[in-house]
Structure formats: C-alpha cells, structure tokens
Amino acid sequence: MDENRITEVLSDLVRIPSVNPGFPGGTGEGRVAVYVRQFFERLALSVDVQTVEACRDNVIGTLQGRGGRHLLWEAHMDTVQTSGMTIDPFAAGAREGKLYGRGACDTKASLAAMLVALETMVRHKLIPAAHVHLAAVIDEETTYKGVSALAERVRSGELRYDAAIVGEPTRLHPIIAHKGVLRFRVEVTGVAAHSSTPEQGANAIESMAEVIAWLRQHARESFPSRSHALTGPPSLCISMIEGGVAPNTVADRCTISIDIRTIPGQEWEDVWSELRERILLLPMPAGVKVEVHRPFLTDYAMEVSPDHPLTHTLLAAANTYSAGREAIGAPYCSDASKLTRVSVPAIVFGPGNISEAHTADEWVELAEVAKAAAILIYTAMHYGEEDED
Template identity: 30%
Template sequence: MTADVVSLVRALIEINSVNPHIDPRANGEVDIAAFCSEWLARRGFTVERLEAHPGRPSVVAILRGTGGGQSLMLNGHLDTVGVSTYRGDAFAARLEDDTVFGRGAFDMKGGIAAILVAADRASTEPLRGDLIVALVADEEFGSLGTSEVLARFGADAAIVAEPSELELTLAHRGFAWFEAEFTGVAAHGSMPEQGVDAIAGASALLASVDELRLRLEGMPRHPLLGHGTVRVATISGGVDAATVAPSCTLTLERRTLPGETIDEVETELRALVTAAADSVPGLTATLTRLVGRGAFEADPASRIVTTVGRAFESVTGAAPGVRGEPFWTDAGLYAEAGIPCLVFGVDGGGAHADEEWVTVASLETLTDVLERTIREFCG
C-alpha cells in the first residue's frame, strides 16, 4: 500500500495480470484490480468495480471536486501480454540502478503507478473539478474495459498514460482487420478446366493489395504518422498438390490515418475482393470485418494538451517533444466519445518483448507532471 512510485510499480509488476485472451490459463485483472481498489479506497476515493464481462474487472475511482472546476480522467490498463518467452522471472520486479525490470514495467504498470501516486498527492488539497482514475481491463486484446468505462462515465478531458518516452503523443493510427474468403470448385489437378481455382482469385487480390499499398505511399504524409498501410497478414488455401483449390482465405490489415473511417476502408477493400473474384469465372468471395478501431488525433491547442505541456516544462525545465504512434491505444475510444485527450507516459522499453523495463527517472517525472496537471486542470 506504499505511496512511493518505485515501490508501487514493483508491487504491481509482482501481480500476474496477463490477459486471458492471450493466455487462456492466465488470471487476468482480478488480483491487480483488487489491489488498486484497496489502495485508492484507503486514500479517500470512491471506488467502483465494473465487470460486465465476468472475471474481467475494471476499476473507476473518483475524487469529487468542490464544484466549478473541470473533470479529468486518468486512464491506465491493468492487463499485460504473455510471458511464455520472457527471459528470466517476469514477475520478479528487479530493481537495478535506475531501472525496474518485469512484465508490464513499461506497458503499462509504470503509468498506473504514476497515476496512483499523482492522484494521491493531488488529493491532499481540495480540487474544484472531479478527478477520475480509470484502471481498465483488456487493452491488449479488445479494449473491453475502456469501452465499459466510457459507457458509464465521462470527463472534460483525459490522459492515457501509455508509454510515450515522456513525449506528448498527439496522434496514432487506427487499424482494421478483415477476412477475405474465396470459394471455388475442386477438380482433379490434371483437368483444371473442370474446377474453379480459389487461389487464382487470391493471387489477383494480392496484386491489388500491393497496388493499394503503392497508392497509399504516394499520398501526402501525415506530419506525425506518415502514410497509412495495407498488407496481407495470413493466407491459407487448397487441399493437396493434385487438386484445384476449392477455397482460399486471407486476412488483411489496414492501418489508417486521421480522417479515414473504417467504413470507407471496408468499402475500398470490398471493391478489390469483388474485382478479384470477378477475374475468375465461377468464383465467389466474401469480405468480413473482424475488428476496426479509428485513428486518433488531438488538438495541440486544447486545454489538456497545453496544461500537460506547461506542467512538463515546469518539472523538467524543457519543452516536451511531440510525437505520433504507429500503433493504436485506448485514446482512440476517448476521441470517439468526444473527450479531448492525449497519450503521455514513461520511458523504458521492451513492450511485448522478452525483457521489459522502465526507468526510475521517468517514473518520477511522469508522477510530478501528472500531479501538476491535475492541480491546474481540475482547479
């Protein structure tokens, strides 16, 4: 129950919170949600546990303001990726010089520890606006937790404390995954004219996807994100060497820029799949959207961005760097909900890798910046 950020991040790392969608044997967020709930309740926060999906709890803790101020939500995800390839003990929370090692240290228990300590410090004096701490489940797979939180709670602004190397992340790409399935007719390989080759349709789609990739790369670059991308992620089809393939399935990934909608992307890809099927007489095809999340872009002149920037400069004596991320975060859901936000988190490395770490200096800086931000934004 310590309020020291280094001791706290080590305590959090020691709690196995691997996402059970990634490892079905994992315990998920149950234990770490209980730990954080007790930690916050002891410090006077009103704590509510959300669990629309049994065994996948999220925690919302609120410190009510005295009135007349703006509300701020701090978001961090409790789950981590798996540890099957981790080098050494993933939950040992080893402290070595200026570095803490362990699964989740960087992504993102360092951010959670900073959120908790900053919220505790800021609560020692009355705030006019509400301070809301949202510690969520399932960011590493389907973002069930943040979706559940935003269905119940809102705020005037939010900070998602994903690791950003102490720079202000003001944009990230969206993504969508699709499955394209071609259905043909099997025939003996010695008489291919009697069949309809599904792999031929898939080959046509591969060529079209590559043409789309070149078109995307030829468009004007986003200043923080570069270009959108498209690729074929998996492909499977055919029966054996002596049979015309009756089916072939591909999964496609499209990474999007702000201004591109998932519906527009689906329409674009559906046209390519249809054209590929039409190029092979008798072939049929379907396109199924598996998941889609929109891109995120913050207004650099918004109050939350400028407040964090001032707090960073006050703590460090330097202006913060600004960046975009190629990957998606829950900030995209806040943007969809109309809540101004940004991503700002610790320095370190090894996210999803076989060794993960966070620097002590960045933990302390993030905590100080968040505390100052809370005091100024909430009033």
C-alpha cells in the same frame, strides 16, 4: 517524487499476474483491481467499481478538485502473454535503475505513476484545479471492453469527463493523434481438381495472388496522398494466408487476413466499403468466387487539437520535468480513441518506450516513471486554472 515509493508500487503491480484471458494462461485483471481498489480506500477516496464481465472490474477513484472541470486518468490493468520471456515475468527484478517484468512498461508503469501521483497529492493535502478521476480498466490488449464500458457511461450521461490522459509508454511525449485499425478477411473459393490436370479446376490460391497484387498496388498508389501530419499515411499489411488441402490438389479455397491502419479523418466503415466494392470488381476466372467478410476487429483513429487546454498544460508539465518533449502522433491504437468518440479529448502519455512493450525482457526506467508522476501532478494542479480567473 519518491522513487522508492514508485519502485514499491510498480513492483507490487508487476508481481500480480494480470495476463488478459484472451491469451494462453490468461489470469485476468481481478487481483490488480483489488489492489487498486484498496489503494484508493487507504487514501479515503471515493471508489466506483464497474463490473464489465464476471471477475473483471473497472475501478475508478476520485480526488476532489477546487474547480468545475473533471480530468480522467486512465490506464489498463491487463498484459499480454508471458510465453517466450527470458526473465521471470512476475519477479519485478530491479537493477541499474530499471524494473523488469511483464507489464512493467505496458502499462503498469503508467498506472503506478498515476497511483503515486494521487497518493502524493492526498498526503501533501494538494487540491488539484480539476477533479481527478483515475480509472484502472480491463481488456485493452484484446477487444477494449473496459474502456468501451467506461465510454458508454459517458455517452449515457452517467459520467462526465472534460478531458483525459490515457497511460501508455510514450517516453513522456504527449501523443495527440494516433491511427485506427481495420482487420478483415478476403476469401476466394475455386474448384478442386487433381494437380496433374490443373486446367480442370479453378485455383483459389492463384486468384488470391491477383487480389494481393491489387491490394499492394492500391496501397502504393493511394495511401501516400492521404498522409496525416502527425501519424503519416495509412498502411496495409496482409498478415495471414491459408489455402489448399494437399500438395497434389488444386486449391479450392484461400483466405487472407488484412490489417489496415487508418488515419484521423478516416472512418473504417468507409475504407472497408470502398475496398470491398473494388475487390469484388476484379476480374476472376470461371468458377472462382470472392467474398469480402465483415471486419472482425475495428478501432477508430483519434486526434486532439494542439490548442486544447489539456495539450498546453500537459506539454508544459512534461517539459518542466523532461526537456524536449513534443506533442506527436503514433501509428498504433489505444483506449484514447474510444473516449474521443464520446467527446472526451484524450491524450496518450506515459513513461517507457513502446519498443520495450511485450518483449522477452520487458522493462522500464524507474526515474522516468517518477518523472511521469510529477508531470501528472503538475497537470492536475494547473488544468482548469483558467476557469478560476
């Protein structure tokens, strides 16, 4: 691979701000979408622009293959906020083999690798075994609107993909299983009173402490036995707490936010329903009411068989260019789960380390981005070859 070309394309992408509008100062993905569309047009590829929201488009380019399978490459264009960064987030500075900037690792490196891989195949007149569709999508960092809109077109039969590679920083390991997420709030309502006579009130904070204690015990006792071979057990985090109105008033209200990471085989609806039922059965003092709110964010866990043809092909490709790669699991979520829910087996793969994502000096190794592009070409050239026998 031409590492100079990798550097050029990744630098172009990083220099274009695409902070998700859900974050302070969010610009949206519009200018990156234009860049990707024009990139496809220069290669004379067919281009499909899917408007998801005003000024927020998914862009899909297609390179025709020689077989009957359709392979999707998918990467998101949005990034998180830039506040707290110690470097210029959009300078795309390169030194000592690394490129720095917001999104350099998560996940413009993956998008750059995919774009340069397509460009390389076109310029060298390589015809992949499967039709390759590269979808640059919006909104992965908040509510998954981009991939959800894409998945809906698959579900309706408008689009067909037999398998997918979803770009995220995985250090070139194919991730074939990852966790889902369930976030909801529990609210306890008590009775206010003067803090000098607490017996005249019903303290919502103290009752919430009982709820928290039960949640922690439940997670310690039940989660380890439900462990998944690749992702490990589910997890529970009480991530926020709010309550009380003044230092001299018995708190009449307390709310916590709960983040649960589910594993493949668990459905968030079942997990939430079970917890809701058991929380509502907890004994509470007179005057105290407990409400378990509907989830405000959910995502599904996913897994792909280690014996799936794409798993075999991508793993062979990864080890051809970067020895020691394995099919592994991850504790986080990605766009892949929305694709697997519409029967598109999706593997998460890309250059960079997740530990560098969203950081104050986000960076990625350029040599690894080049390897990712080579791996993608290898995969495109061989996935679906068995159909030709």
